[in-house]
Amino acid sequence: MAATVPTVHPEVTALLERAHRLGSDPRNTNYAGGNASAKATATDPVTGGPVELMYVKGSGGDLGTLTEAGLAVLRLDRLRALREVYPGVEREDEMVAAFDYCLHGRGGAAPSIDTAMHGLLRAPHVDHLHPDSGIALACAADGEALTKECFGDRVVWVPWRRPGFQLGLDIAAVEAAHPEAIGVVLGGHGITAWGATSEECERNTQRIIRGAEEFLAERGRAEPFGPVLDGYEPLPEGERRARAAALAPLIRGLVSTDARRVGHFTDSPAVLDFLSRAAHPRLAALGTSCPDHFLRTKVRPLLLDLPPGAPPAEAAARLRKLHAGYREEYAAYYTRYATADSPALRGADPAIVLVPGIGMFSFGKDKQTARVAGEFYLNAINVMRGAEAVSSYAPIEESEKFRIEYWELEEAKLRRTPAPKPLATRIALVTGGGSGIGRAIAHRLAAEGAAVAVADLDGERARTVAGELGGPDRAVAVTADVSSEQGIADALRAATLAFGGVDLVVNNAGISISKPLLETTAADWDRQHAIMARGSFLVSREAARIMTEQGLGGDIVYIVSKNGVVAGPDNIAYGAAKADQAHQVRLLAAELGGHGIRVNGVNPDGVVRGSGIFAGGWGAQRAAVYGVPEEKLGEFYARRTLLGREVLPEHVANAVFALTGGELSHTTGLHIPVDAGVAAAFLR
Incomplete structure (x- = not known):
């Protein structure tokens, strides 16, 4: 019987460790950008003989988090035999399908377009990265001469060529003709380095990246973006972020014309400095160059051409006009270069919006995509700075950008993307989200794709739940007192800066005071109503401001109670506040429907298990009213229902999702009972 291949080859272990070191440093490459490989001899489990294999990062993977499962595994003899059937550069895309016939066994991850670059080189270890310093040389007008000046014969210039089989042949030819070389600079693109061992390959990669950094620092001029424009200096931080929060819903609504998007905001010093300098309009218009950049940032950003001191109304009007112009220009760009077999236009909205003095807004199908798009444009700013410091920034031709942006291979990658979840691209804010029903709602909305x-009021609890949901790309924590106008404004501002706006608000925050009428004080009444009746009014009002500015519709859901309908004993303050909330649902549904904003309510019975309110004393009070032990209160509530079932926080969360998940798109002003059947609470 033939021997089996070891689970993890030592060279694979070395490759993964190298990839993690390189990928964890943003100076080396972008998220999900670049590639690394290792060649090794293994035992063929069929013949028992040796077989030379290549392990290479698969399509769509990230170097910093690469695992063995993320590697494509190919037989080198078959991969290199593809040279003999290569039909030429005009048909090189056909070679990607041929990679599947070179896989070893099941082959691991899907091979990427860069597979040939790694497999056709003789070197056992190869890195292909997109460092800012390397791309700065690659995108400089005289990049070839600068590469020679920086590295001598050790690093060779390769003119721009779209990634693919021919580029792999080109780099292999350089390796053969220049035995002294440790790598290449790829015009308009990035770098590739190689070595006999994993250690040597990583050392050579770092020599190229750090060497380019030192060259740019020593050779470059001090202010490559020119002098600061008068009036374009960054606004003070507090004013800057307040203006960003005010602009974000408008911008998000504009860039969601073709499809709803989630946003990310950054006002990093590098972005603010770039937008304050004289050269920024010229450079922004040139767009990005590295394929990894513009596939995420689009061919160019939308730039607000007003100083930060412009009145907000003027800035808003100008953004609307610029956005309309951007869409027209993008459609014209598509028409200029599209051929009969080009994929359909994917949407004409920008992915990056630059606002001088304030910062950068980036957008994507989810928070991570939006954040990464912004990181890539920051990379592009660094590239422009480096290129302008020693020469002038000269990205690849627009026609070449189109060939990659609307490449059938990219389209095929998009088709492999899983279908979005029902609440994908929706941004939710849940009050009282740190425990009980609110926590269950936050979990359900996040599980269905929403950013939350x-x-x-308890910031620590909010942070705990946000961490449970997956951290800042999925959820953020906001400390908020719903009885405070400023507290509510600050909470919604935080949500807007985190995700770009708000689409779905759940009024869940509440307290419960159970006393007979004669024992209920004015302070009891005021506190109960301040948090629930007044609080939900304030939240809804501020959320509606954002939703109407976005123009994307929205959902407001009130967690009311059966007590908004049923008159229970010793419950005047709580029941009246819940009745107030119940009627707010009807009033706001009538008022906001014209904006596409739906307002609905959920009426639970007493939720004992997992409830912060019941644990905080309400349970003991209600148990005393009904004459049952507190630990039996849930059973007591269940026995009096038609279904005989206890209501849990997850059941309320299910109702919130039912109202907001898309199936009830024509429903507003509705109250859904979640009480296992309390006849006295039937709506009529």
């Missing part, structure tokens, strides 16, 4: 702001 968890708002709670």
Whole structure:
């Protein structure tokens, strides 16, 4: 019987460790950008003989988090035999399908377009990265001469060529003709380095990246973007972020013309400095160059051409006009270069919006995609700075950008993307989200694809729940007192800066005071109503401001109670506040429907298990009213229902999702009972 291949080859272990070191440093490459490989001899489990294999990062993977499962595994003899059937550069895309016939066994991850670059080189270890310093040389007008000046014969210039089989042949030819070389600079693109061992390959990669950094620092001029424009200096931080929060819903609504998007905002010093300098309009218009950049940032950003001191109304009007112009220009760009077999236009909205003095807004199908798009444009700014410091920035031709942006291979990658979840691209804010029903709602909305702001008076609880949901790309924590106008404004501002806006608000925050009428004080009444009746009014009002500015519709859901309908004993303050909330649902549904904003309510019975309110004393009070032990209160509530079932926080969360998940798109002003059947609470 033939021997089996070891689970993890030592060279694979070395490759993964190298990839993690390189990928964890943003100076080396972008998220999900670049590639690394290792060649090794293994035992063929069929013949028992040796077989030379290549392990290479598969399509769509990230170097910093690469695992063995993310590697494509190919037989080198078959991969290199593809030279003999290569039909030429005009048909090189056909070679990607041929990679499947070179896989070893099941082959691991899907091979990427860069597979040939790694497999056709003789060197056992190869890195292909997109460092800012390397791309700065690659995108400089005289990049070839600068590469020679920087590295001598050790690093060779390769003119721009779209990634693919021919580029692999070109680099292999350089390796053969220049035995002294440790790598290449790829015009308009990035770098590739190689070595006999994993250690040597990583050392050579770092020599190229750090060497380019030192060259740019020593050779470059001090202010490559020119002098600061008068009036374009960054606004003070507090004013800057307030203006960003005010602009974000408008911008998000504009860039969601073709499809709803989630946003990310950054006002990093590098972005603010770039937008304050004289050269920024010229450079922004040139767009990005590295394929990894513009596939995420689009061919160029939308730039607001006003100083930060412009009145907000003027800035808003100008953004609307610029956005309309951007869409026209993008459609014209598509028409200029599209052929009969080009994929359909994917949407004409920008992915990056630059606002001088304030910062950068980036957008994508989810928070991570939006954040990464912004990181890539920051990379592009660094590239422009380096290129302008020693020469002038000269990205690849627009026609070449189109060939990659609307490449059938990219389209095929998009088709492999899983279908979006029902609440994908929706941004939710849940008050009282740190425990009980609110926590369950936050979990359900996040599980269905929403980005969630968890708002709670207890900031620590909010942070705990946000962490449970997956951290800042999925959820943020907001400390909020719903009885405070400023607290609510601050909470919604935080959600807007985190994700770009708000689409779905759940009024869940509440307290419960159970006393007979004669024992209920004015302070009891005021506190109960301040948090629930007044609080939900304030949240809804501020959320509606954002939703109407976005123009994308929205959902407001009130967690009311059966007590908004049923008159229970010793419950005047709580029941009246819940009745107030119940009627707010009807009033706001009538008022906001014209904006596409739906307002609905959920009426639970007493939720004992997992409830912060019941644990905080309400349970003991209600148990005393009904004459049952507190630990039996849930059973007591269940026995009096038609279904005989206890209501849990997850059941309320299910109802919120039912109202917002898309199936009830024509429903507003509705109250859904979640009480296992309390006849006295039937709506009529």
